[in-house]
Amino acid sequence: MELNKAVLDCMQALRRKLREEQAVDIRLSQTDAISAMLSACLASSNEETRQLGQRLAQLSDMPYQSAPSVPALVEAAHVAARSGSVRIYRGQRVYA
Template sequence: MELNKEVLDCMKALRRRLREEQDVDIRLSQPNAVGAMLDGSLKSDDEETRRLGQRLAELSDQPQRASATPLAAVEIPVGAPSGSVRIYRGQRIYA
């Protein structure tokens, strides 16, 4: 995705509105900033925020999702090794 002035201006305006409405802090440097902004705009009751979300979806070539996509289920291994288990960045690490 190309970040030009029009995209950045739309992201800044949407970010400001989401912060005021929903107390959501999204940084433009986040790798998933556009997706988080699109999700926030879908949850908004304000028409202007929804319009900014639709404009950002058009500019970023990402379809605006009708609802939040559920996360994939994590498979638990049947024969889990014995010993200690810890979670590192969402992954099970068997020590």
């Protein structure tokens, strides 16, 4: 998939919203960044976040409804909120 300015702008806006709402830290350099963002959007209760997720799905040609691992991502967000610190090391979440 080609990352153009529109896709990157949408990803950055969505990344900020997800960090504020769910304390999910997704880096744009992750190999599964788009699918992780779409999964988090499905778990979001904010309509603006869901619309950004739909926009990202359209721009990236990925299905919005079949985003993988929604329960795992939601659980990771809850664990991160309880522990307070999450780092990404080689694409994996490390809870400190």
